[in-house]
Amino acid sequence: MKTLLKWVVRLGLGLVLLLAAIFLVAAVMPAAADTVPDPADYGAGAKSVQPSYSGLQREFPATNEPADNPTTDDKALLGRLLFFDPVLSQNNDIACASCHNPNLGFSDGKTVATGPDGTPLTRNTPGLWNVAYAQNLFWDGRLDSLEAQVEFPLTHPHEMGVDDTAALVAELAAIPEYEQLFEAVYDDAVTLDNIEKSLAAFQRTLISNNSPFDQYAAGNFEALTAQQRRGLALFRSGATRCFECHAAPTFASDTFRVVGVPSDDPGRAGVVNDGLTGAFKVPSLRNVVLTAPYMHNGSLATLEDVVDFYAEGGGRAHGADNVDVFVNGFELNAQERADLASFLYALTDESQMPEVPTAVPSGLPVVAPQPNPARELAAQINIGGSSGQNAAREPMTIRVQPGESIQTAVDRAQPGDTIEVPYGTYHERVVVDLSDITLIGVPNDAGEWPILDGEEVLTEGIISSGNNFRVGNFTVRNYTDNGVLVEGVTGVHFHDIYAENVGTYGIYPVQSSNVLVERMEVTGVDDAGIYAGQCENVTVRDSVVYGNVIGIELENTVGGEVYNNHAHDNTLGILIVLLPQLTSKVSRETKIYDNVLENNNLANFGRAGSTVSILPPGVGLLLLATDHAEAYNNQLAGNKTSGVAVFSLTGSGAFDKNEIDVGPLPEYNWVHDNSYENNGYDPDKFIKDMGIPVGDILWDGSGQGNRFNEDNATSFPPLLPGTGWPGFVQRGYGNLLTWVIGLVA
Secondary structure, rough: HHHHHHHHHHHHHHHHHHHHHHHHHHHOOOOOOOOOOOHHHOOOOOOOOOOOOOOEEOOOOOOOOOOOOOHHHHHHHHHHHOOOOOOOOOOOOOOOOOOEEEEHEEEOOOOEEEOOOOOOOOOOOOOOOOOOHHOOOOOOOOOOOOHHHHHHHHHHOOOOOOOOHHHHHHHHHHHHHHHHHHHHHOOOOOOOOHHHHHHHHHHHHOOOOOOOOHHHOOOOOOOOOOOOOOOOHHOOOOOOHHHHOOOOOOOEEEEEEOOOOOOOEEEHHOOOOOOOOOOOEOOOOOHHHHHHOOOOOOOOOOOHHHHHHHOOHHHHHHHHOOOOOOOOOOOOOHHHHHHHHHHHOOOOOOOOOOOOOOOOOOOOOOOOOOOOOOHHHHHHHOOOOOOOOOOOOOOOOOOOOOOOOOOHHHOOOOOOOOOOEOOOOEEEOOOOOOOEEEEEEEEOOOOOEEEEEEEOOOOEEEEOOOEEEEEEEEEEEEEOOOEEEEEEOOOEEEEEEEOOOOOOEEEEEEEOOEEEEEEEEEEEEOOEEEEEOOOEEEEOOOOOOEOEEEEEEEEEOOEEEEEOOOOOOOOOOEEEEEEOOOOOOOEEEEEEOOEEEOOOOOOOOOOOOOOOHHHHOOEEEEEOOOOOOEEEEEEEEOOEEEEEEEHHHHHOOOOOOOHHHOOOOOEEEEEEOEEEEEOOOOOHHHHHOOOOOOOOOOOOOOOOOOOEEEEOOOOOOOOOOOOOOHHHHHHHHHHHHHHHHHHHO
16 A cells, blocks of 8 residues: 555656646747837828828838939939840840830730730739839739849740840940940949849839829819719728728738639749738739739729729629638729729829830830820820919818708818818718818707718718818718728827718728727627727727627727727627738737726627628627737626637637738737626637637637736636746746647637
């Protein structure tokens, strides 16, 4: 018996030592951690010019000019000659301008490019206007340098076909004019490196920034026709969501997205291991009317075809996989489709078109100009005036008159004005592009606010891109996509608005800075009642949200403060989230406090195919992949799945790993001093199927630095790291927890 007891003791001691050893190993192992971008690269907040007449003026990004190749006039002039000279091709018959013809928006007008022998290539030739701002080149982003890009068509066997670059250099050096020009620009002989630098420098001069839209944004409100202004409103509406990917001022983005054009082309997946199959770079829409046909394979002949394609939901209508979250389809009537296409014509500007040389140093024929009917059509459509800004005057109050639309009063305003809207019901969409405007409802004697009613036909109640915009004292109802949308501005104050049945979002600031939302009441929307996306410095307070899929959401936002709100009877109370494939790459530094989050158990009624449609009901507060959030003094009660949930993007199961271009882990979040009652009593099937016992707090174990100081909360895992834990203990526990959860997940 003593021998048996000794062995039991030894085994127990051995087990303890083994567990201690495992924990020590886990404690010294580095914890999984996200790479945090430099603050300059966060991408959150407004990019608008300050001060400005309208909020549509945006700062252009830095060009892709490298330090070792500064653009000079002489260098660009040399590059221009090379661009139009067939001497760069193997058989002296193809110039860069052969496929990038200036009359065709520096594209070629073909479905797909063709080689000199007529061999069809696989992709449509992209235009070159504003290529200076592109950080990724080619449809699949295979290169990030214009200088390096030059060599690809030069040496491709089905393009310019040069098989001996040394021979090409020798051929150019033998032409006296080229020899002199290279020596004058570079103090050097002709080299392949200098050829590439010259061509890149020339391409960086192809700038389009004075279109009718740019003139409108600068304050000439006559530059766009009435139809184009309607089209602009649709372009940045929550219905089409064009602006999410094609944002001003470039009307492009250096992201890769799946829109679902039928094709066997792997796209980004053919370049990088973590690329999405069928994802292609978002091209610029500047001078887009000159570059038909469209898409990476040239499969859509006209802009109207493109609008129809997106209206149908892109490739969703054909069963395509991983179609981008912003490609959901929309309903537009024939007039609205024409309006949207008309606005795209307003992005046309060839004022900085380089002169096509009549002769090149090689003496070879210069590419002939090609007719482009779209240029003449653009001239017919772009017939806005050039009256410029109105004469400056002192700010004044403008009251909407009986029988007058709100929009008519807005159109009479100037920066600094207040527009008063008397009580009544208005069936319209109001667009405010001026900066420094107050739009305020005037209640009747019973205290009722004026009503904006979209009659379930109009997309938005109010759209604004004006800096320092204040809007309040309205009831907004029965719109198909959003109640009040503010895009790309600095300084916006929403207050005292009741929004009901307005589609996707009730209150919707996006890509904006210094946002205050207070005293809202929002119900009946199929995404988030109050939503701030890709913003900076956002406060949401003193509001009530119920009957929505999400009550309040801060998405990819920096510097949020959410307090003294009541979120009840939604699918999810409050969501602080970082999502992939957006301009903003961070979600961090949000405080959530003094909120009441109760009974958020509503069945999810989000639109099919949307990201929000997969959220499980029954969560009070979800911190999803966000960092440095602090949640305290909140009351969480009756949320059937969990009071507070902290998850990574990968743990959520909502995203293909190749979609995730942000740090997926929730890190350095602190949940403390909240009160809990009756949470986790009937968790959603998604959680039940994982076999996880739930309660007040649910954490998937991911992310370093997360702390939970809650004395009276039930949780999974039962033991949660807190403020008093030493760093090595928390690291070891986190690594072990991640390993164990990984085994059972």
